[in-house]
Amino acid sequence: MAELDEILKRYTDPATGPVHGATFVAVDSKGNDLYCSSFGSRTVDRSEPLTPDTLTWIASQSKLVTSVAGMQMVEKGLIGLDDDVREVVPALEDVKVLLGFEGENETADDLDLLATLRAGGKVDFETIKPKGEPIYEDVKGKITLRQLMSHTSGFCYDVGNPLILKWSAQRGRKENMFSGTIGGSTHPPVFQPGTSWAYGPGLDWVGQVVEALTKKDLDTYMQENIWRPLDATRMTFHPTKHFSPNPMPPLHESAVRSGSSLAPEPGTSPWPLEARDAIGGAGLYGSATDYIKLLSCLLQGGAPLLEKASSVDELFRPQIGEASTQAFRNHLLMGVGHRLFRQSGDEATKDELMPVGHSLVGQSNMLDVEGRRKKGSVSWGGLPNLAWLIDREGGVAATLFTQILPAGDMLCREMVVELEAALYRLKGQKGEE
Structure with missing residues (x-):
C-alpha cells in the first residue's frame, strides 16, 4: 500500500x-x-x-x-437488447439520420470547426449557420438497446460534432449535452445504426427506456x-x-x-x-x-x-x-x-x-x-x-x-x-x- x-x-x-x-x-x-x-x-x-x-x-x-x-429491464423480460427502442420512447419515434445540408459539402471551414472543438475552443453559432435545409435519411432498420449501450446507434455528443452544431445553430437550439435535460440529447443521429461508432448520449436514451418501462424517474x-x-x-x-x-x-x-x-x-x-x-x-x-x-x-x-x-x-x-x-x-x-x-x-x-x-x-x-x-x-x-x-x-x-x-x-x-x-x-x- x-x-x-x-x-x-x-x-x-x-x-x-x-x-x-x-x-x-x-x-x-x-x-x-x-x-x-x-x-x-x-x-x-x-x-x-x-x-x-x-x-x-x-x-x-x-x-x-x-x-x-x-x-435489469432485459432480465425482467420488459425489452430485448435487439428490440427497437422507438416503440418504447416516443421522442425517438420519428428520428431521421442527418446527412448534411443542401448546397454544402465538407469544407475547410468544417475541418477548422472540428479542430476547434477538439482543442476545447468556443464556437460562434452565428457564423456556422448553414444556408441550405437539412438533408435527412430514414433510419434503416431498428435503433436497439444494444446499439445505444455500445455507442453504435448513430447518436453523437452535440458539442463535439460540426454537423449537429450547425443543425442546432440553424434552429436556434439552446440545450446541449451539458444542459441537464433530455432536450440536450435530442437531435438527429449522424449515421445509420450499427454502421459506425461515436461517443454520445446513447445511455441518456437507455435511461429514458428504463423510465418508460418502469413508469419511474431514473x-x-x-x-x-x-x-x-x-x-x-x-x-x-x-x-x-x-x-x-x-x-x-x-x-x-x-x-x-x-x-x-x-x-x-x-x-x-x-x-x-x-x-x-x-x-x-x-x-x-x-x-x-x-x-x-x-x-x-x-x-x-x-x-x-x-x-x-x-x-x-x-x-x-x-x-x-x-x-x-x-x-x-x-x-x-x-x-x-x-x-x-x-x-x-x-x-x-x-x-x-x-x-x-x-x-x-x-x-x-x-x-x-x-x-x-x-x-x-x-x-x-x-x-x-x-x-x-x-x-x-x-x-x-x-x-x-x-x-x-x-x-x-x-x-x-x-x-x-x-x-x-x-x-x-x-x-x-x-x-x-
Whole structure:
C-alpha cells in the first residue's frame, strides 16, 4: 500500500502536484478492500481535506450504472437488447439520420470547426449557420438497446460534432449535452445504426427506456433497484433534493489545467448541480466508496443486482463490428480515451494501439497488458479524469476519482497507469501471503 500512497501523495503534493485531490479505491474478487484512500484536497485552494466519501460529479461513469439498469429491464423480460427502442420512447419515434445540408459539402471551414472543438475552443453559432435545409435519411432498420449501450446507434455528443452544431445553430437550439435535460440529447443521429461508432448520449436514451418501462424517474428507479440493494447512500442525480432536509455534503471542486502549467486552477463544472432530468449517461453524483460497491458487485457475478451471471457476461463481451471498432480506435487515437487503452505510457500510433473492442459498458481489452489488466477486462471513465476498471480474470476492480478539466489530461493519464501497475503488484503480494 505504501507504493499507492506515494503515487497519490506525489500527484497531489501542494507545492508540485498537478492534481488538487484524488481518491483511489480497489477491491478483490471476494469483495475485500485492496486499497481505499484519498490524498490532497477537495478544494482547489487546498484548504479542505478530501476523503473517499466526498461527493463527486462522476460524469460518464454514470453510463455503467445505466447499462446495469438497462440489463435489469432485459432480465425482467420488459425489452430485448435487439428490440427497437422507438416503440418504447416516443421522442425517438420519428428520428431521421442527418446527412448534411443542401448546397454544402465538407469544407475547410468544417475541418477548422472540428479542430476547434477538439482543442476545447468556443464556437460562434452565428457564423456556422448553414444556408441550405437539412438533408435527412430514414433510419434503416431498428435503433436497439444494444446499439445505444455500445455507442453504435448513430447518436453523437452535440458539442463535439460540426454537423449537429450547425443543425442546432440553424434552429436556434439552446440545450446541449451539458444542459441537464433530455432536450440536450435530442437531435438527429449522424449515421445509420450499427454502421459506425461515436461517443454520445446513447445511455441518456437507455435511461429514458428504463423510465418508460418502469413508469419511474431514473433516480427513483436506481435508488430502489441499484443503490439500496448495495447499501450505497450517496449516489444520486439530484444531490440537493436527495440529501434534504439535511445539508448536502461538500463537493469535490472542479479544477482546470491549461497550457503547460502543472498547477490546477479553479474551474467550473460543466454540469448543473440541480439538473432538471436524470441523465443516464452523465448526471450522477456520488462517492468513491459507494461506486466501488457497484464495481465489486459486477466483479463477483452481478448479485444482487442481476439474477444471471450470463447477464454480466453479456455486458462485458465485445459487441461492435469491424467498421465500428475502427471508428472507436480512431476516437482513442484522438486523445479522448484514457491512457489505459494503450500498451504503454507513451502516445500510440494506430499500429501500436492495443487491440480493443467495445462492450455494453465500455472498452474491452482483447489481450493482457503486462503487469496490469488481463484480457477481457472492461473499463471507462468520466470527463473530469475519473476512471474505473473491472478485471474478472485478474480479480480486481478499481476506480479513481478526480475533478480535473479538460478531459484526457495527460498527467491524470500517467497517474492512472502508475496506480494500476502498483495495484497489480499489491495484488500479487497479497496473493503470496
